[in-house]
Amino acid sequence: MPKVNEPAMLVDQSLCVGCDACTVVCKLIYDLPWGVNRTEIDTTETGTFPDVSRNNKKRACMHCKDAACVAACPTGACHKNDLDLTVINNDLCVECNYCVTNCPFGAIRFNRSTGHIAKCTMCASRIEEGQQPFCTEVCTSRIIKFGEREVMLRKALERAEKLREQGYEDARVYGEGEMGGLRVITVLSESPEKYDLPVDPQLSVGMRLWNALPLTPTVLVIAGVLLGINHFKSRNVQDKLKEVQKSKK
């Protein structure tokens, strides 16, 4: 496919069957350890019998324009790349976990036992090579599309309109303006709460302030201390793991 300028993904959650084909392929391709995923499916049940909704949500990085993880990162490991996609440079990462705790979508995963930070990059290197993200290519229900943001947004709005015509009154597009605009545009057949999505996510004032402070050296010192603490904590965990492993032998 031709190279895209404003890459975006369209996820039609109204048709996601939650089969985990995307989760599994992503895990295989990026060789992610047990319990750590770049994308996964959440299921949320709301209502009472027999008026019950059970919705699937593909939980992965939304690639926010105003990204809380980028703002939170003390070392610049978590940053925006040339395509304005949020990616992490693991060489700079001190595993402080701030990105994990500040993400409004719970889309970043940290596994202490492996020291592994995992988040969706929208398969940035595939996009650079003119290919599509893997989940787009493998989605069994074909509800993950990829292309120019403008086009994805238009398709999403059309689909939401169609859903409303079919009686899904609360059908809407999520991501047009949230967090300054998301690069993952989602079609919902019901309100965001019914997918356990934040209704009006904002980059907090504290986070904006933290990011604006001209205190890089201080931050680095603090980061250094945190890194130290983290190092000992990780060693502790790893020692314990070794013990368990030994006892299993």
Add this chain to the structure above:
Amino acid sequence: MSSTQRSKFKLNRRNFLKTAAGTGAVAGAGMLAGQGLAIPSFARAQERHSLVEERAEEVVNTFCAVCSANCAMKAYVKDGRVVHLAGNPYDLAAGDPFNPEEEGGRLCVKAHSAIKTLYDPDRLKKPLRRTNPEKGKGVDPKFEEIEWDEAIEEAAQGLNKAIEEYGPETFMVLNRSHDYSVRLGKAIGTPNFIAHQSTCFTTQQAAWRAMVTGGPKPWTYDVENSKYILSFGWDGLGKGKNMQVRNVTRALENGAKLVVLDPYQSITATKAHEWFPIKPGTDLAFCLAMIHVIVKEELYDEEYVNNYTYGFEELQEFAEEYTPEWAAEKTGIDREDIVRIAREFAQNPPAHIPSHKRDAAGPNYANSTRLAQAQLILNALVGTIDRRGGTILPRNPSMPGFDDVFPLPDHLELSEATEKRIDRYDQNNPIFQSEINGNFATLPYGILNEDPYPLKAALVRRYNTMSFPDHNKFLEAMASLDFVVTCEIYPSEMAYMSDIVFPEPHWLEIDGFGDRGYHSLYPQLAVRLPADDLNEYDEYDTKGFGTIITQLAEAMGYGEYFEGVDGDKLKEEQLNALGTSWDELANSEHGIWEDETQKEFEPTTEFNTPSGKIELYATRFEEEGFDPLPHWHPRREEPDEEYPYNFLISRPAIHKMTQTQNNPLAMEMYPENHATMHVELGQELGIEDGDEVYVESRAGRIKLKAKLIEGIRKDCVQVMHGFGHWSKSQTIAYQQGANDGDLIPHMSFEEMAELKDPGMGACMTDFGVKVYKA
């Protein structure tokens, strides 16, 4: 599974691998890691590794064998290992040959995760001999690895001993019908070929056979072209199957209406415009009332009914008594809704009721065959049998069979044994006389009561003991046999009940070709080429089933029956009959053969029934003493005071029956099953979400965790199938969850005969259960 358990679970696995790599103490697995058998590690998940297409050294055309859909795929091979599987865009099942470039190819989650089964260190690698004579649940067979010559010789001796001492009928072949084992079984002279269909689809098959095809049930649902899809427990979306998910999501995108009747809110129900939690076992009443409305209000497709169906007048008279009021009382669904859905179904063409295996018309209840009949009648009334938007009859190419290519020399004969079968499958269903099916529900009764004779030996292929109704009774039956030989890829529970176990290769290691099982719109074949071969490593020594049977036959003294038999020759002759060859197919770019001339859909106008029409009034059933019309019949066992709740069984998208619970990826996504029930039922019984509970039926009880939800009827308990493995050699599957089969009662021959069911269904959920805190 809680997070702590998850990590423990993983540790065990990692430990196993490390121990294996470090000390070589675990038989067979020793050299695994050293020789790079693991999937190449992408250290710290480097992004460039996602460029699989460019990095692959080789792309191999093959097709999936997880289910019977046969989705064609491309296997990407890097460093000699399969690293990624992608759907073949030119295949009817996995892609869209009418628009391959744009639509691309897809696979289901089970195919993607199959790579982890191929490289599972727990797989069987060498033939095994049992050294512990004691057999039973949880008993370690104390296997030792032996060489093939020895294993074949011992298996031949063990089987021959039983056959010579007690007669050929005391030997059973327990597998899906397969050319090689059928020939061996018939050479020996046993009537006992036993397969699983009575637990899976004989109810639907009987109806199709009598009313439409004179043969098998079709599996192609062209619902992407439907305007109205009505599901009775059909969960095409929830099983994740490629073509079913594609077809339904496309239909929904195109504005089709989806209505689901199911006591449990299946994935398909969550996507439906309307979900009716119908009372279990009453779907037949709903269908009968629909027929009543459509006939009475003359809403049927007159052209189709007049030209292509037989028995409409009888149907009119028959439907008179089944009023919507009557059905409302049976099903718990309002009369107004029944009438409205009947009208909508008839007035939004093309409308269709797809039905696949274990949905409501599968062998779940004593009235399931009748439900299958009623669904066929409804589909015929709206004209969607072998029409776009409906179920399409298979258009597979016809090729010479095994017996045509390898006819027996004149002096040899295959026996059509006349003894009664050990499962008495033949007792009252002439409709299936020509089929090699079987009855899992009555098999334990026959073996344990030695009725009509004692069974002594068995040859088994890829059936797990856990797939049988009344699992514990079946284990008792298997333990009573003198000698059992099993062909498998895993040290399964059936392997644990065996005296000799033969290891087979994984489907990504073998070759062949196959038709388009679940989406055969026109004649198409896909090739299967080996994507890897683990026999290159010393610790692996597997052989294909055909080879095993040929060698076993030779050792047993039936070598003559296999003289000249050669898998490659069979492939060649079959393909030559289609005007192609193995070389041409194997070397073609996309590994697909198709008949271009039949790409355009030609609707069938004559059906393979006595009248040549779709028989609403099934004369074949009538001739054979069954009900030609699906009169109302209740289920066999209503829940009662002692066992007050309905039992429901389903299957998650990522698992395939009992075959995937040792796959680390599948188990990470779905590690165990639950007793799923309504929140209020939990409260009533003092059960909280996550509590350990017992589910008990008159056949047995199982212990598993409770899961409380809103999307299920308050009088139901649902359990997912496939869990509760007890073979310790499957280190990941071992003791995760519990087995629903422990609860399903088996049946005596009399009980089965009393049902007068031409579909001979095993009544997999036709009983009540109770639930209590463990």
